[in-house]
Amino acid sequence: MASIKKRENGKWRARYRDNNGREHAKHFDRKTDAQRWLDEVAASVVTGQYVDPNAGRMTFRAYAEQWREAQVHRPSSQAHVEMMLRRHAYPTLGDRPLSAILPSEVQAWVKRLCVGGADRKPLAPSTVGVVHSIVSSVFKAAVRDRRIPANPCEGTRLPKRERTRVVPITTDQVEALTAAMPDELRALVTFAAGTGVRGGELRGLTSDRVHFLKREVTIDRQLVGVDGATPVWGPPKTEASYRTVPLPNVVLEALQDHLAAHDAGPDGLLFTLGGLPISRQAFGHQWRTPARAAGIPVGQGLHALRHYYASLLIRHGESVKTVQARLGHASAAETLDTYSHLWPDSDDRTRDAVDAVLGASSTLEVVR
Template sequence: MGYVVDRWHLSTPPKGAAECGEHKGKVAAKAHGKGKRWQARYNGPDGAERTSLHRTKPEAEKEITKQEASKLDGSWIDPDRGKTKIEQVVFDIWLPATNTIERTKREYRGTMNRYLIPEWAGREVRSIRPSEAGAWQNLLTSKYELGGTTPNRVSRLVRSVFRMAVIDRMIPVSPFDGIKAPTLVEAHIDPPDVSTVRLIIREAHRDRWAVMAQLDALTGMRSGEIRGLRVDNLRLLNQALDVHQQLVYEPGKGYYLDKLKTGAGRRTLPLNKAAIKLLAWYLSKYPPPKEGEWAGLVFTMPGGKPIGESTLDWAFKAMCTKAKARRYRWHDLRHHYASVLIAGGENPKVVSRRLGHTDVAFTMRIYAHLFAEAEEQTRSVLDAAWAEPDETGGSGSESSEPAGTNPEPVPRERALVQVNP
């Protein structure tokens, strides 16, 4: 339990000390008459003593009762930590606690330095009001001119800083509670179909680009994942491929293999016969480097050096131009893979797992319109399966449907691209 201290008087005065002229029976301390008289002292849940000053003794006693009750019901807030500056909360508390790789932490640091610290660097974490939180969010589009998904992404990071402050007993509630996050504007996904991907692959001017494009259409790997693919990630006898790392580039450090951002990204992908045949052919014709830093890397430039992201993008756009197709991005092959899975009837959880997404809701947001198209296909399949004989052109009972309204036959699913390198 806590206790109250009279700051203005000595608790154990020395013998013969002069009595305080203002308070009978008391011996004045050096602090007599300076500031608030009564000090409440109590221990926090961590065992460290906290203090606060009050004008009257009942006020100090009331504060102790309040603090003891909050410790019991779990609502206790550290009054001193609420004074922590936001910059310290971000870089000394929140960032080290984020469960992600170091490269992503560097990206988070850059985001905070660009959009949060210039606005609130000198502020105490407890001082931010909800109205200020909402105003800061508006700056993302008005002052910093961010668009697309970026305002929502930046806001989510900053919101997580204040959630950490709540969890760490710095503040009772986040100033963002009740403040709507920026609208998440997802770009409309219109991936190339199988015939278009086939056409683009046929226009590749190097085997490596053709094989990489086809393999990506068959696995949906990210650019860094396929560029960082190693021989020991391939389990062709088991018809599987392990996605365990990615190739990244960092100024001042160059290229290196790094682990994936999230645990969900680390996954095993099933390989169909076309993918296995493709990889076996490519590895026999272009054996990976056997020694050095890039030993075992499946796809490399001449001389065994890794392939840069911009180089891969350039090659793919050149293929699109030559094929007279839309200038797709390399990432659109990943969208193509997802669209094939969805059209084939895979459920959202499976699609999310194949793509390495952390949340199936994220997958649904991106590909909602494709799932809607797949639902319509399901209706057509059911209509065809349950049609009466006369509805499909056969003999049988009379139908109340007028002539010419029979459903079109459901086309067979087109095969995945299978191009000989």
């Protein structure tokens, strides 16, 4: 039900009731403007795009927390999303009503994240992209819930990410790292360098996943956890991460020597610290000093050994699909995006291929 009535002050009052019986009203200087507003409301109801003006009064923080609790995330992902919202989104957007946040304000917020301020350092472009993606997901959910008509994050201009080329560490650095690690973690370094498995996959590796006779290891889970909590088993990163990786002799020998000196830990874990499962944080403490001594960037963590393994496969002529399968990448494009610069240059083969066909009839003298 809708109506337009002229008030004593000369204003035109347009009003309607929604499906819940709630009344909504707005005042205009002209009757035509009041009618246009009612027509727009009627059209949105017919097309299924109607949004209750009161639904967007919920604050971004309140809705984001409600959204966050409903997500099916791993414990580590839950902690990451909570931290990103709390540190980077709530200080600016948290107490604002959902419907009051404009695209221009989202753009200004992104700019502040990029340049920093007196109380905070600027964020890396990749981090800004992650935070914006999380906030955009919250607004997308609010649109689906009919709390707001549109996502104010759409169209935001984000800082350009500068892709840095992977520079693999050397064999000398791997050997120096192995020698500097605590005794119970030396075989872990050799295993990572010889298989390229991810940190969580390696820390969650149990003896029943290693097949000594077949010389292979099955990767079908990983150890995950958050700060201050006991790590738990979870699924691998992606569907492509379920895989079987061949074990070179050097890895098998290191593992056999390791098991002779250190029994498999609880639940058959191959690698432990003091007999306990290794959390990511605990391993980080053990990694930093040996990594610095070996000249390895500390921030790379076990990924430095994953890159080393990939570089070995590429150097010895393995195809893109093989490297993708060994690393558990979701697609060959991901493998090429990361390691394409490590494959040998094919310029000479290109010249030889053309010369082999066209060169026979060519009279061009090539100056050497």
